[in-house]
Amino acid sequence: MNQVSRLFKNINNNVFSVDSETIVHYRHFYHLENWLQQRFTEKSSKKRIYILAMVALFFFLGGPLFVLRTISILLGTSTGSTGEIAAIMSANNSILIYYFLSLVSAAGLGTIIYQSQPTHLSLSQDGIRYIYNHLFYKARGPLLEWKNINNIYLEKPNGKTSPDDFLLCFNNVNGAPLKLKLGSIPTVDERHRILKGINTWATKVARDAEIIGFLEPPADHSYTELWLQALSAPPKREKLKPLIEGSKLKDGDYTVLNAIGVGGQGTAYLSLYQTEQVVLKEFILPVYVDISVRKSSLERFEREAKILQQLDHPQVVKLIDFFIEDHRGYLVLEHIDGLSLRQKVEIKGKFDEAFVHELAKQMCVILKYLHGLSPPVVHRDFTPDNLIFRNDGVLKLVDFNVAQQIESTATGTVVGKHAYLPPEQFRGKPTTQSDIYALGATLFYLLTGQDPEPISVSHPKQILPEISSAMDYIIAKATAINENDRYFTVGELETDLANEYLSNQKL
Ligand SMILES: Nc1ncnc2c1ncn2[C@@H]1O[C@H](COP(=O)(O)OP(=O)(O)O)[C@@H](O)[C@H]1O
Ligand SMILES: [Mg+2]
Numbered sequence: 001m002n003q004v005s006r007l008f009k010n011i012n013n014n015v016f017s018v019d020s021e022t023i024v025h026y027r028h029f030y031h032l033e034n035w036l037q038q039r040f041t042e043k044s045s046k047k048r049i050y051i052l053a054m055v056a057l058f059f060f061l062g063g064p065l066f067v068l069r070t071i072s073i074l075l076g077t078s079t080g081s082t083g084e085i086a087a088i089m090s091a092n093n094s095i096l097i098y099y100f101l102s103l104v105s106a107a108g109l110g111t112i113i114y115q116s117q118p119t120h121l122s123l124s125q126d127g128i129r130y131i132y133n134h135l136f137y138k139a140r141g142p143l144l145e146w147k148n149i150n151n152i153y154l155e156k157p158n159g160k161t162s163p164d165d166f167l168l169c170f171n172n173v174n175g176a177p178l179k180l181k182l183g184s185i186p187t188v189d190e191r192h193r194i195l196k197g198i199n200t201w202a203t204k205v206a207r208d209a210e211i212i213g214f215l216e217p218p219a220d221h222s223y224t225e226l227w228l229q230a231l232s233a234p235p236k237r238e239k240l241k242p243l244i245e246g247s248k249l250k251d252g253d254y255t256v257l258n259a260i261g262v263g264g265q266g267t268a269y270l271s272l273y274q275t276e277q278v279v280l281k282e283f284i285l286p287v288y289v290d291i292s293v294r295k296s297s298l299e300r301f302e303r304e305a306k307i308l309q310q311l312d313h314p315q316v317v318k319l320i321d322f323f324i325e326d327h328r329g330y331l332v333l334e335h336i337d338g339l340s341l342r343q344k345v346e347i348k349g350k351f352d353e354a355f356v357h358e359l360a361k362q363m364c365v366i367l368k369y370l371h372g373l374s375p376p377v378v379h380r381d382f383t384p385d386n387l388i389f390r391n392d393g394v395l396k397l398v399d400f401n402v403a404q405q406i407e408s409t410a411t412g413t414v415v416g417k418h419a420y421l422p423p424e425q426f427r428g429k430p431t432t433q434s435d436i437y438a439l440g441a442t443l444f445y446l447l448t449g450q451d452p453e454p455i456s457v458s459h460p461k462q463i464l465p466e467i468s469s470a471m472d473y474i475i476a477k478a479t480a481i482n483e484n485d486r487y488f489t490v491g492e493l494e495t496d497l498a499n500e501y502l503s504n505q506k507l
Contacts, residue, residue, distance in 0.1 A: 022197045024190035026121040026130065029114065030183060066096050121180065123197030128170060128178065148173050152198060152207035154214060155179065163214055168194075182214060191215045223305075224298045227324045231294060235287050235327040242267045243282070249330065250323055254280060265401070266328065270335060278320060279336075283329040300401070301329035307377060307400045308333075313369045315362065317388075317398040336398070338391045341446060342384035350449035353471055357500065359446065360474075362395040363387070363439050364494040371432040371490060378430050379403045382438035383420045384445050404430065419451040423481055426455070436487050440478025447471070457481060470500040 027033060058064075115137050118130030122140070127149075130141035151171040160166070164183030171177045185191050195215035198207065243249075247256040254271045261268040266282035283301045286293055301322075308319035308331065321332040341359070345351065351359070363382075370377040379386075379400065386399040422437035424430060444458040445451055447467060452458045458479040461472035474496050480486040487493045 021122055021124040022193050023120050023122050023131065024193055025186055026118050026180065026184050027186060028117040028181070028184050030186055061096050061099065063096065121185070121194070123194060123201065125201045127201075128197075144170060144172055144178050146202045146205060149202065149205050152202065152205055152211060154208060154210050166214065168211060168214070188217045192217050223302050224295060227298050227302075227329075228291070228295060231285065231287075231298075231324070231327060243269060249280065249325055254278070254330075254332070256280065263399075263401075273320075273332070277335040277337075279333040281331040281333055283331075285324075285327050285329060287327050298324075298329070301331075304400050304403070305331055307403050310373075311370075311377070311400075313366070315366045315394060315396050316369070317396055333398070336388045336390050336396045338389050338396075340385050341387045341389060341395075341442070344389055345384065345446060345449055351446045353447065353467055356443055356446045357471070357497065359389075359395055360439075360443055360497055361494070363442070364490050364497065366395070366397050367432075367435050367439060367490040368494070371435070376432050377403055378432055379435050379438075380425065380430050381417070381420075382435050382442065383417050384442050385417070387442070417451075418454045421454070422479075422483075422486075423455050424483060431483070432490075433483050433486050433488065436478050436490060436493060437480075439490075439493070440475045443471075443475050444479070447475075452479070455481065468500070470496075474500065 115132075115134050117132075118141060119133045120131040122129050122131050125146075127143045127145035127147075129143045132139045132141065149170045150173050151169075153169050153171070155167040155169050157165060157167070162183075164181075166182050167179040168182060169177045169179045182191070185194065192215060195212065198205075198211075198215075242259055242262075243256045245256060245258055248254065249256070249271075254273055257270045257272060257277075259267045260270050260279065263281075266284045269280045269282065271278050271280045283297070285297050285301070301324075305319065305322040308317070311319075317336060318334040319331060320334060323330055323332075339347070367379075367382070370379060377400075379397065380402045381399055382397070386397060388396045388398055390396055420438040420441040422430075422434050425434045425437075441452045441458060444460050447460040448463050450463070456479070457476050459472055459476050461467045461469065474493065477485070477496075478487055478493055487496075
């Protein structure tokens with residue numbers, strides 16, 4: 001018993017050694033369990049009606065009297081009843097007893113059947129065996145040794161077409177084959193681990209090539225499919241509630257310290273990973289909605305993760321990890337110690353031109369990097385909120401939630417803060433030049449402390465005459481409505497910035 005408990009402690013901490021043994025969930029009633037779990041956590045009017053009906057039946061059969069009588073007999077205060085009440089009870093007692101007995105025996109039988117099923121599967125260098133890790137019953141099943149297995153194959157029961165109904169069979173030379181229902185191995189990851197176990201330890205056993213296709217993760221391995229399975233369980237936390245200080249995530253790897261920003265899809269939290277500060281950016285995923293809605297919200301989360309994953313620049317926020325837990329997606333990001341440009345302006349007021357000039361140069365470096373990738377990345381939300389000025393003076397870009405690889409444009413959606421969006425982005429056709437517009441609009445904000453007029457050429461000098469004509473010219477050209485009048489590349493803007501004080505004399 002102890003051995004099994006210890007084993008599971010290890011699994012839960014994810015530290016068990018894959019080299020000597022691999023353990024995966026094997027839940028015979030996986031679909032039923034999920035179904036029940038959903039029923040009992042989801043609030044539905046149907047469920048309320050069922051419960052009301054059960055209560056009504058209980059009263060109808062004289063349940064309360066029966067209970068009262070039983071109690072009084074047990075307490076020895078009653079020797080039986082007289083009159084009308086007794087008449088009702090004697091008629092109903094036998095029905096009630098029958099009713100309760102059948103309930104108890106059904107529950108008992110269900111428990112026995114449930115407890116007799118394995119919960120996990122263990123593969124080791126010696127062989128394969130079931131593990132029983134129930135509340136009151138913990139044991140390891142008999143070992144089927146690899147040397148006694150002569151074939152591993154797939155059985156497709158008649159009339160079944162879903163791979164979840166297929167059986168992975170280990171042919172036992174000494175007895176009945178071990179048959180595993182694929183649907184009882186809940187995740188793609190766990191099926192893959194079984195395959196790895198077979199490939200590592202059952203090297204001498206013959207196997208059908210077919211099994212690989214069913215155990216291997218899909219080739220264009222998208223996490224979305226994998227996550228969808230994790231999301232079939234009901235949520236534990238309340239839907240839109242932010243995490244509180246001290247909440248632990250990913251088996252205790254991360255501890256939430258405090259919220260640092262609330263955005264469209266969730267909250268960003270300052271958190272602790274061991275002794276290091278990180279940011280957890282949360283995406284609340286919809287729960288009781290159609291699978292296609294779940295899928296598209298997962299895809300959005302995955303897209304931000306994948307774009308960030310391929311970026312590597314000292315001025316772009318670094319993605320450390322990402323994971324799904326309890327119907328929320330989390331990006332683990334490096335913590336940038338500083339304030340966003342908007343927060344800075346709100347606290348200290350507008351910036352002077354020399355400082356804006358310095359920041360503009362840094363923005364050009366960031367956009368040159370993103371636009372220079374192949375295919376180029378368009379950030380699409382290059383605003384004072386998403387640029388963080390780190391305390392050591394480095395400007396960093398965050399929030400790739402709506403960023404896009406340029407080749408996959410043609411979505412018709414408008415995203416980003418309106419004052420910073422060029423007209424083509426409103427039309428759903430953002431290009432790298434759209435980020436240049438946003439950069440110009442951001443510079444306008446930093447100089448004046450005001451958000452620019454949406455879809456307009458920005459001229460900070462009209463508000464603050466002391467601004468240089470060169471800076472005014474650069475911002476106006478960056479925010480040109482027509483893409484042909486705008487800077488074509490950030491490089492051009494950068495050159496003008498470098499020559500600002502030279503060209504100042506010319507203009
Ligand atoms: N890595 C980070 N380091 C420090 N602060 C961050 C970080 N990521 C986000 N923030 C803060 O949280 C806010 C919201 O995060 P953001 O990624 O912009 O999400 P949203 O899509 O909700 O705008 C940001 O404006 C910024 O102030
Ligand atoms: Mg943001």
